[in-house]
Amino acid sequence: MIYEDYIKVLYVDLSTGKIKIEQRKDLVEYLGGVGVASILLEENLKPELDALDETQPIVFAIGALSTIFPVITKTVAMFKSPLTGELGESYAGGRLALAIMLAGYDAIVITGKAKKPSYISLSKLDIEIKDARALWGISSDDVGRIIREREPGEGKRSIIRIGPAGENLVKYASVCVDTYRHFGRLGLGAVFGSKNLKAMSVIGDRDLPIKDFKSYFKIYQEIYKKVTDTEIMSKYHDSGTPINIEPLNAAGGLPTRNLQTGSFEFSENISGETFAEKNLVRKMACTGCPVGCIHIGQFRREFDKGYEYEAISVGYDYELIFALGSFLGVKSSDEILKLIEIVENKGVDAMSVGVALGWATEAFAKELITEEHTIIPLEFGNTENYIRAIEFIASRKNDFYTALGDGAYKASQIYGGQDFAMTFGKNEMPGYHTGYGSVVGFAVSARHSHLCNGGYSIDQSMKEFDKEKLVKGLFDEEKERCLLNSLIICLFSRKVYDRKTILEAFASIGKNYTNEDLDAIAERVYKTKIRIKRACGFQQMDVKFPNRVFETPSMNGLLDETTAYELMGMFHNKVEEMMSEK
């Protein structure tokens, strides 16, 4: 906690309704964010039990510098992932970090299962577990609206909630944060559902005066200037992440039609420019961010005959456009926004559901599955049927959609087509087919995501392919992000938060760390994550690459299977080496 020598943890047991608050001095050496959350997960996890067992914990943590410096806006959630069966780690922006900080907590640990559908209402002086039976079964959007109307704290609160997919334990169900942000990946929504937990409202109603304002404001201004002056941040504000469609498509790194190709002939229709010109109606920011990268797009829907229309607004980002657009052969911005809307209402991870549907579409074309399974034909580009398929997944309509709701890995084990089920470590792929950096990066990263080590970025900057350099680049970045995610910065600003800046920011609030301290913290956190993975049974060298990544040329050309496994082995050796050090 800022200005304190402890981490304040709130424990909520939904089974008994008991609350406990601890001031943990021993956690300070884990800084905050993912550092603190991973230790709390390790302490409370039952690695041998199913991810959806009611005794499993959900841990939220804010970072050591949360929200008092620019772009330090995120909250981390850690849990056992129902999708992968191992480390679950997901981040969301919005107002949540500020609300938790001003409610007076660094971390929240939720265990047990409520006897009936419930939601948690939390503020500085009050913690209540409330009846949510009337909210069960309704969309995440409506839940947000109802809680907003019923609960106090307007302007100071954050409301996080699940949709029907979370209630029905779809293993990549998401948790929506303040309407436009999400704990999207790895199935936190299903863990909420397994606890009968529909929502949590956090009111930040405490004041936290800055002590040495002069020192603080000096470094604040320096960071603010760096953030708002860079060309990268301007891109995030202007076009946002959808600006990626054009370069990735041009370079052949845009996964298209279940990665049958790396470029999409309709890419111009779904580019950042097209979204901006046709659909963009608003830009927003997470609390504490001067950039404002959240892009809200609007589409028109005819809800009745006689020219009866409504305007629907949803947030869009690169990953959603890839997963629900090029990956499914969907060729217009309006159609992608329609798919995002159903994803929002049902409460599933857009990336996982898009990639799972990509597998299903190809499996359908190859007749591994038929309409007896899918009820409706699944075809690339058929948006209306994809909307229905997402509804079927969320409601677990039949055995096939239940399997598809367990993820592309599980579904392909049952129905075949594992060579083209685009998962790494059982997690559906992100939207980068850029080279060995991305492919190996997904396989070795702690949560099988591009967000752990930014492999695509190494693919982009590496002039000549060098195995040692690539593996070192992935490993160093993975470790450094354990530090950045302990603060918790938005990774978009990672180049602004270099070590010097981090040390100065800490010093301005009276915490004097050295570079060596930060090195040690990063390694301590990474080791904790690896220990959790191993306790859950994860074995790095058991991870299999889907064959498709070697069939479809990447941005850097065709990838060789033997080389990919060799690189994974080299990374694994580095992890082994780290784990054997005291």
Add this chain to the structure above:
Amino acid sequence: MKVSIQLTAWFKKYSKDKNEIIVELEATTAEVGVGVGVGANTDAVAKKGVTALDAIIAAGIPENEVGIITKDGYKISDDSLLKDGDKIKIFTTILGG
């Protein structure tokens, strides 16, 4: 020699909203020698061709903003040599977390 640089949306701020910038460049000469420094023997004089990066710099586009360059639809590196009349297209760097 003249080279055309086709611009994606982001770069149009460097071209007053036009879709392309045409740059005129001269190939420079460079001495290829044995040894280093003053007095080293010169064996040959080679023409140093114009690279994609030369063209981008000449067009006044900050090179750090360029992530991908293509020619005839194929990705090329920034040190690829260009010839008179070539058209290249430039794209932003890939962003993300």
